[in-house]
Amino acid sequence: MQAEHTTVGAWRALARIRSAADRLDPHQVAAMVAELSAVGGVVATWQRVCLPLLAGLRGESGPEIAVEHTLAEGIRVGLDRVGRAAGRRLAPSGALLAAVEREQHTLALHALAAGIRERGHDCLLLGAALPWTALTDAVCRWQPRTAVVWAQTTVTAQTAPLARLGRDFPALRRCAAGPGWPHPLPPQVIAVDSLPGALRVALAGG
Numbered sequence: 001m002q003a004e005h006t007t008v009g010a011w012r013a014l015a016r017i018r019s020a021a022d023r024l025d026p027h028q029v030a031a032m033v034a035e036l037s038a039v040g041g042v043v044a045t046w047q048r049v050c051l052p053l054l055a056g057l058r059g060e061s062g063p064e065i066a067v068e069h070t071l072a073e074g075i076r077v078g079l080d081r082v083g084r085a086a087g088r089r090l091a092p093s094g095a096l097l098a099a100v101e102r103e104q105h106t107l108a109l110h111a112l113a114a115g116i117r118e119r120g121h122d123c124l125l126l127g128a129a130l131p132w133t134a135l136t137d138a139v140c141r142w143q144p145r146t147a148v149v150w151a152q153t154t155v156t157a158q159t160a161p162l163a164r165l166g167r168d169f170p171a172l173r174r175c176a177a178g179p180g181w182p183h184p185l186p187p188q189v190i191a192v193d194s195l196p197g198a199l200r201v202a203l204a205g206g
Contacts, residue, residue: 010049013032013036014049016032017029017053020074021067021068021070024066024067025070026071026074029071029073031078033050033075033078034079034082037082042079042111043199046111050075050107050111054072076110079111082114082118083116083118084117094122094145095124095144095145095147095148096124096148097124097150098127098138099127099130099151100132100150100151100156100157101158102155103129103151104128106128109150111195113125116202119203139169139172140169146173146174146175146201146202146204147173147174147175148192148198151178151180151181152179152180157180159182162176162186173201174190175189175191175201176190177191177193179193
């Protein structure tokens with residue numbers, strides 16, 4: 001597939017990936033997302049292709065739910081291929097990424113992790129619904145510079161544990177990512193609402 005991040009190229013990519021999702025073919029979705037990322041970069045692929053496709057299927061019901069899940073799984077796998085090196089040990093003191101307790105949405109964190117790896121840095125992605133106690137333990141053991149915590153909805157976003165994390169680890173840069181976080185946030189917590197913004201915070205001082 002000739003991958004170009006022009007307007008025409010993005011529309012072609014949208015059509016091809018949506019067609020693969022309609023066929024319930026996550027492997028093809030993953031291959032195209034990985035190729036687009038390799039040619040045009042993770043940020044452009046996420047913002048110009050992945051987000052519009054996901055938005056177009058959000059809220060669908062019936063058979064379209066299977067298409068949405070196929071698309072999400074293919075995007076996740078495609079992003080996870082970016083910057084991977086077989087046998088490479090994870091360096092400490094990178095960015096720790098996790099969805100907050102009871103939060104199942106993690107696709108944006110996979111995009112962030114791919115963007116970090118693309119730039120030659122390490123990160124520790126701990127996935128969905130990480131209990132706050134487990135997040136605290138991971139910060140203690142891995143000692144990241146930055147913790148990026150994702151909340152999709154106000155139901156899962158909790159500011160009190162986020163504030164406590166800052167008291168327990170004063171040197172830790174805390175980043176609240178996702179649309180669920182209320183405002184104002186605890187002092188010194190950095191709010192981000194885009195992949196480029198999250199990348200800047202995650203890589204600061206790296």
